[in-house]
Amino acid sequence: LYFLIPCHLLVAYLIELAAAKQARGSRKRLKPGSTGPSEQDKSKFHSTWVLVAWAHGINMTLALALTTFVVYFYIHHPLVGTLTEMHAVIVSLKTASYAFTNRDLRHAYLHPVKGEHIPELYSKCPYPNNITFGNLAYFWWAPTLVYQPVYPRTNKIRWVFVFKRLGEVCCLSAFIWFASFQYAAPVLQNSLDKIASLDFLMILERLLKLSTISLVIWLAGFFALFQSFLNALAEVLRFGDRSFYDDWWNSESLGAYWRTWNRPVYTYFKRHVYVPMIGRGWSPWAASCAVFFVSAVLHEVLVGVPTHNIIGVAFLGMFLQLPLIAITAPLEKMKWGLTGRVMGNVIFWVSFTIFGQPFAALMYFYAWQAKYGSVSRQPMLALQR
Numbered sequence: 410l411y412f413l414i415p416c417h418l419l420v421a422y423l424i425e426l427a428a429a430k431q432a433r434g435s436r437k438r439l440k441p442g443s444t445g446p447s448e449q450d451k452s453k454f455h456s457t458w459v460l461v462a463w464a465h466g467i468n469m470t471l472a473l474a475l476t477t478f479v480v481y482f483y484i485h486h487p488l489v490g491t492l493t494e495m496h497a498v499i500v501s502l503k504t505a506s507y508a509f510t511n512r513d514l515r516h517a518y519l520h521p522v523k524g525e526h527i528p529e530l531y532s533k534c535p536y537p538n539n540i541t542f543g544n545l546a547y548f549w550w551a552p553t554l555v556y557q558p559v560y561p562r563t564n565k566i567r568w569v570f571v572f573k574r575l576g577e578v579c580c581l582s583a584f585i586w587f588a589s590f591q592y593a594a595p596v597l598q599n600s601l602d603k604i605a606s607l608d609f610l611m612i613l614e615r616l617l618k619l620s621t622i623s624l625v626i627w628l629a630g631f632f633a634l635f636q637s638f639l640n641a642l643a644e645v646l647r648f649g650d651r652s653f654y655d656d657w658w659n660s661e662s663l664g665a666y667w668r669t670w671n672r673p674v675y676t677y678f679k680r681h682v683y684v685p686m687i688g689r690g691w692s693p694w695a696a697s698c699a700v701f702f703v704s705a706v707l708h709e710v711l712v713g714v715p716t717h718n719i720i721g722v723a724f725l726g727m728f729l730q731l732p733l734i735a736i737t738a739p740l741e742k743m744k745w746g747l748t749g750r751v752m753g754n755v756i757f758w759v760s761f762t763i764f765g766q767p768f769a770a771l772m773y774f775y776a777w778q779a780k781y782g783s784v785s786r787q788p789m790l791a792l793q794r
Contacts, residue, residue, distance in 0.1 A: 414497050415549060417472035421504045422545045424464045425511050429537035431457050432515050454519060458512060465508040469501045473710075481714050487777070490715030498707055502677060503548060506556040509681055511536070514558070534558040551648055552639040554677040561649030574641035581633035585626055592622040597774045604775050612771075619767040627766060635671075661753040662737035663730055663760070678704065701731055712769070718776035722769050733760060 435454065476497035484490040514536035534544070539558035548556050600615040635653045643651055657670035668675055678700045686696040705727035713719035733756075740753035 414472060414476060414493075414500050417468050417500055417504060418507075418545060418549055419542075420468045421465060421507050422540070422542055424461055424468070425507070425540050428457055428461045428511070428515060429540045432518055432537060435519055454516075458515075461508065461512070465504060469504050472504065473497050473501045477710060477714050481717060484715070485717075487715045491711065494711055494714055498711060499554070500549075502554050503556065506554060506677065506681060507545065507548065510556040510558075511540070514539070528557075530559050530561070531557070547646065550642070551646055552642050552653070552673065553648075553650065554673050555680050563644075563647045563649050566644055566647060571641050571644050574637045574644070577637040578633050578641070581629045581637065585629050585633070588622060588626050588629070593619065593626065593770075596622070597771065600771055601775060601778055604771070616763060616767050616771060619771060620762045623767045623770060624762045631670075659754065660757045661750040662734065662740055663757055664734040664738055665753075666757055666761070667730065667734070674704075697734075698731065701728055712773060716773050716777050718773060718780060720772065720776050722772045726765065726769055 431453070476494060480490040480494050484493060514531075518536045536558065544558065547560075551560065553560070596615060596619045600612065600619070603611040603615060631654075639653050640651060642648070652672050654672055655669035657666050660666035660669060682700050682703065683696045686699060687693065691699075705724045708727045709719060709721065709724040712723040713721075737753045737756055740750060740756070
């Protein structure tokens with residue numbers, strides 16, 4: 410299943426190939442000195458985009474829905490399920506970006522005189538020359554979610570740099586495994602009876618214990634993914650844009666954190682959700698709600714489906730960031746000294762280390778144990794169905 414998921418990118422390529430063929434035909438029919446296509450061609454362009462949009466939408470939905478079905482009902486180990494589901498989400502997001510960007514490029518291609526602003530970098534591979542399988546394959550592997558016909562590239566691959574980063578990934582992965590089983594698992598296991606008896610004081614005590622090791626594991630995972638793995642992948646692909654994160658640890662508000670800790674995802678939602686909604690007259694608040702709603706759904710899919718417990722904790726944890734962002738935003742803008750910004754940073758760390766991930770981990774672990782008992786019992790339960 411993991412290796413079949415990219416087939417949906419191949420389908421997206423075939424869809425865009427057909428759309429590019431139609432665009433070439435419309436471009437050939439342009440009269441000399443014309444500032445754009447005729448009304449007939451405009452109507453045809455719109456009809457083509459509607460068909461292309463539906464085709465891409467169905468393709469993306471199938472990529473995510475089929476994977477979700479298989480993971481939820483047939484892949485019983487949560488780690489394997491998470492990796493598979495994450496791959497499907499990434500492919501779906503990349504497919505959407507591929508469709509939206511090529512739609513904009515196609516529109517500009519059909520208005521060669523009046524035109525629209527096209528980045529100078531794109532002139533190295535103008536539309537529709539970018540509709541090739543090799544171009545799409547590079548985008549599939551590239552450490553970005555936003556499609557571009559051309560990316561900044563480095564001159565050579567530094568293999569020593571690559572092996573150092575891969576070594577970091579291996580060491581940190583081993584550390585995460587050790588810390589999870591040696592420290593996190595006992596705390597989680599000892600919390601089950603307290604949750605069952607609704608002993609809130611002891612639940613808080615377990616939550617505080619879990620917050621320390623949870624933070625250490627999360628920081629190790631963050632470094633392994635964003636600093637080590639993505640940089641190694643970027644180096645192998647000679648990918649020039651290495652802005653995977655900013656100094657999120659100094660965030661003066663929740664909003665600053667979400668803008669800086671995961672730059673690829675932030676850039677994606679800004680480019681394909683937030684800015685288009687603002688351009689169509691929606692308010693910034695409505696656009697932000699849409700961004701966090703989609704993100705909340707994807708968080709629940711990535712956590713609830715592999716653990717076979719769609720209980721809404723990940724969804725609410727993400728969507729309820731909106732009021733917290735609204736509360737801490739004024740602290741970020743305070744100009745009188747550091748008091749406001751320090752308060753914002755403290756609120757961020759408290760919500761992040763105690764009431765964020767540890768609480769979610771505790772809830773999903775409890776739901777898993779209540780349903781299955783342990784990972785090792787899961788295959789046996791599956792045979793008994």
